[in-house]
Amino acid sequence: EAGVTQSPRYAVLQEGQAVSFWCDPISGHDTLYWYQQPRDQGPQLLVYFRDEAVIDNSQLPSDRFSAVRPKGTNSTLKIQSAKQGDTATYLCASRRDSAETLYFGSGTRLTVL
Amino acid sequence: SQLAEENSWALSVHEGESVTVNCSYKTSITALQWYRQKSGKGPAQLILIRSNEREKRNGRLRATLDTSSQSSSLSITATRCEDTAVYFCATDADTGYQNFYFGKGTSLTVIP
Numbered sequence: 001e002a003g004v005t006q007s008p009r010y011a012v013l014q015e016g017q018a019v020s021f022w023c024d025p026i027s028g029h030d031t032l033y034w035y036q037q038p039r040d041q042g043p044q045l046l047v048y049f050r051d052e053a054v055i056d057n058s059q060l061p062s063d064r065f066s067a068v069r070p071k072g073t074n075s076t077l078k079i080q081s082a083k084q085g086d087t088a089t090y091l092c093a094s095r096r097d098s099a100e101t102l103y104f105g106s107g108t109r110l111t112v113l
Numbered sequence: 114s115q116l117a118e119e120n121s122w123a124l125s126v127h128e129g130e131s132v133t134v135n136c137s138y139k140t141s142i143t144a145l146q147w148y149r150q151k152s153g154k155g156p157a158q159l160i161l162i163r164s165n166e167r168e169k170r171n172g173r174l175r176a177t178l179d180t181s182s183q184s185s186s187l188s189i190t191a192t193r194c195e196d197t198a199v200y201f202c203a204t205d206a207d208t209g210y211q212n213f214y215f216g217k218g219t220s221l222t223v224i225p
Binding site for chain 2: 004100
């Protein structure tokens with residue numbers, strides 16, 4: 001069984017630039033999560049989906065961040081105008097709705113200069 | 114504020130020794146999970162312990178849960194260099210495994 005795949009692995013941008021992160025969850029996993037992990041901290045939930053529906057995006061900075069999962073499989077997280085404070089690793093995770101275990105990808109490490 | 118928190122920032126032990134990481138949490142839970150994150154990788158689940166369980170084992174790992182004090186511990190026996198990683202506790206804050214809230218993590222270094 002293939003794991004959660006994320007791309008790119010790294011991104012470096014100037015403040016004000018836009019960036020997108022892509023996630024391919026484990027096949028059959030209907031629930032998908034995006035986490036932000038600043039350096040030396042734990043993952044912090046940004047948004048999660050069940051199939052194509054957003055279940056909770058209350059922690060997503062809505063003025064600059066957006067996330068979609070149009071067909072209930074792959075997902076894209078986009079930052080419209082990056083700030084230095086967005087520097088972090090962005091982790092995607094998935095699970096079956098009936099299961100308890102989250103499976104994480106290796107993340108995208110974002111640096112905003 | 115953190116719903117789950119490990120009580121040590123960093124620990125180091127010599128290979129073969131035992132070590133314990135402690136965690137406290139702030140809300141009722143359905144379950145508490147322990148994850149390990151190695152450098153450059155995403156977290157990987159080690160143990161899940163449900164709110165009605167007091168202890169769970171997985172090989173060299175042992176987790177305990179005390180719901181009265183809202184605390185948990187993860188013990189690793191006979192540590193190996195490959196146990197070097199950051200260890201997180203995570204709770205679902207009684208959402209029935211829907212949301213997962215992670216602590217800041219404890220960095221463990223196993224010295225050869």
